[in-house]
Structure formats: structure tokens, C-alpha cells
Amino acid sequence: MSLSYQHITPALARQTKLLMTDVDGTLTSADDTISPAVFETVLRLEESGVIVGLVSGRTLPELESLGHRLNISGPIIAENGAIARLKVDGELIELGYSRKPSMEALEKLMLLYPGSIRGREDNAERLVDVVIHTDNVPREALIQHLEDVQLVDSGYIMHLMPTGISKGNTLLELLGSVGHDGVSPEEVMVFGDSATDLSLFEIFPHSVLIPNPRLAPELTDDVQKAAAYIAGIPYGEGFVQVARYIADIRADSGRS
Ligand SMILES: [Mg+2]
Structure with missing residues (x-):
């Protein structure tokens, strides 16, 4: 504490x-x-x-x-x-980090939650991290579909990143x-x-x-x-x- x-x-x-x-x-x-x-x-x-x-x-x-x-x-x-x-x-x-796992995770989540999960506009300036809009889909529901990718909430934005980063x-x-x-x-x-x-x-x-x-x-x-x-x-x-x-x-x- x-x-x-x-x-x-x-x-x-x-x-x-x-x-x-x-x-x-x-x-x-x-x-x-x-x-x-x-x-x-x-x-x-x-x-x-x-x-x-x-x-x-x-x-x-x-x-x-x-x-x-x-x-x-x-x-x-x-x-x-x-x-x-x-x-x-x-x-x-x-x-040595790659963007591929996060991009694949985003595509998967977009298929599972059409209309709710979307990439954010500033992804174009990002090299590895993928930031997403999740609307009201709870984080707990999303993370069960992720394997080698973590979903991190900064309190401002949700980030998809390969595990370990x-x-x-x-x-x-x-x-x-x-x-x-x-x-x-x-x-x-x-x-x-x-x-x-x-x-x-x-x-x-x-x-x-x-x-x-x-x-x-x-x-x-x-x-x-x-x-x-x-x-x-x-x-x-x-x-x-x-x-x-x-x-x-x-x-x-x-x-x-
Ligand atoms: Mg902060």
C-alpha cells in the first residue's frame, strides 16, 4: 500500500x-x-x-x-x-517489437464486436501499439479472446500490445x-x-x-x-x- x-x-x-x-x-x-x-x-x-x-x-x-x-x-x-x-x-x-500480433487481435475483435470495436485515428502515428475504441464492451469480455496480446487501460485510451512489452x-x-x-x-x-x-x-x-x-x-x-x-x-x-x-x-x- x-x-x-x-x-x-x-x-x-x-x-x-x-x-x-x-x-x-x-x-x-x-x-x-x-x-x-x-x-x-x-x-x-x-x-x-x-x-x-x-x-x-x-x-x-x-x-x-x-x-x-x-x-x-x-x-x-x-x-x-x-x-x-x-x-x-x-x-x-x-x-525488436512487432505490430503484427496487435493488428491481428484488432481484426479478430472487430469481427466479434462489429461496430463497437474500432481502431483509433492516431494509430497512423504508432509503430507498435494499437489503440482502440471499445464503446461499452467490458474489458473482461475482450481479453478472453486475446492470446499473445494484452489489452491495457490507461484511463484515457485502450491499448493492444504484444505480451511482454x-x-x-x-x-x-x-x-x-x-x-x-x-x-x-x-x-x-x-x-x-x-x-x-x-x-x-x-x-x-x-x-x-x-x-x-x-x-x-x-x-x-x-x-x-x-x-x-x-x-x-x-x-x-x-x-x-x-x-x-x-x-x-x-x-x-x-x-x-
Ligand atoms: Mg497516465
Whole structure:
């Protein structure tokens, strides 16, 4: 069960070298925009020596554009772990994932639920992940038709992805190449708000849940059980609360 973020110790705040954050529900406000306070806090973290990166279900072009605006120096992990770069505009890392299983799963579901299951418009910009509209068909009904493909609910969009792809697995794979001589899992802090972040919460010991009021109650239980710490308020305002807390500790220890 997650503890209040105020249990993050000064030692933990100081040992953090890499902060990886989800975007939707974690950096965004209730109106889906990213507030100036998020930009300021990310800048403060980077200035205090924390490498900040993005790990999201969004497409690579969307994340790179946001990465430029945030001026971050860390990795960009897109499509829930299927696509990655070590830095904004860096080289694409070969993770070896194929889109074929998800496309086949979409065709199968469209035949089973004609009219209800449809691909989303932004599939054209996605390389591996397939995003779908499910209308009112319950997730439980859909997953029984899937074999080597997972159906993940971000609280915003439903994603079809080959089993095994996750934000957590991909971040773990990149760690050795981050910074000058790599970063260990204990030196990473991960931030997220939904079921697509569970792999981050499970793999990395230092995780922060940003409460998302839009998340289904059963998924809220799952993420609260998995995350180490929790912000006191939802959305990007919760990110700012916790990230500022960490930046303040680091600034204090820099002076002393
Ligand atoms: Mg999210």
C-alpha cells in the first residue's frame, strides 16, 4: 500500500539520478493541459542534477515535442514501452517489437464486436501499439479472446500490445546507457497514475502514484497496492507537489 510522499527520505531524494514520469494523468491537469508549474518543477529537478525522462502511451512525435518544451535530458519511452530513445532526438533503440500480433487481435475483435470495436485515428502515428475504441464492451469480455496480446487501460485510451512489452521492462533495458556510466534501479524514481504504470511500480522500488479520479475503482486499488508512495492531490498538481518536495530537499543539501 502506498505511503504519503512525505515518507520520501532526504537520503532517497539525494540518491535519485533519474526521474521517469508518465504524461497523461500524471503531468496533465484535469483539463488535459500541462501547467506552467510542471515546467518550472521539471526545470528545477534538472538543475538539481536529476535527469528527467518521459514514459508514456503517447506516440514518439508527441513525446519528443513535449520533451523539447520541457527541456529534459533523459530518455523518451513511447507507446507504453514499445519505442524508446535515450534522449530527445537521439537514435531509436532497437527493442525488436512487432505490430503484427496487435493488428491481428484488432481484426479478430472487430469481427466479434462489429461496430463497437474500432481502431483509433492516431494509430497512423504508432509503430507498435494499437489503440482502440471499445464503446461499452467490458474489458473482461475482450481479453478472453486475446492470446499473445494484452489489452491495457490507461484511463484515457485502450491499448493492444504484444505480451511482454511494458514501460517497466523497457526502462530497465535502458538503464545501463543512461547518464555517464548508467543508473541502477535504486537510483530511479518513477511517477505514474494508472494500470499502464503498474510495471514501473512493480520493477522499481521507488515509485510515486499520482491519484487519478478518472481511473476505474478496481484499477485504483491495483495501482495503490503497487506504488511505494502517493501524492496528496491528483493530476499534474500532485506531480508538482512531490517533485517540488524532492527538489527542495536536494536544494537544501546542496547548500549545507
Ligand atoms: Mg497516465
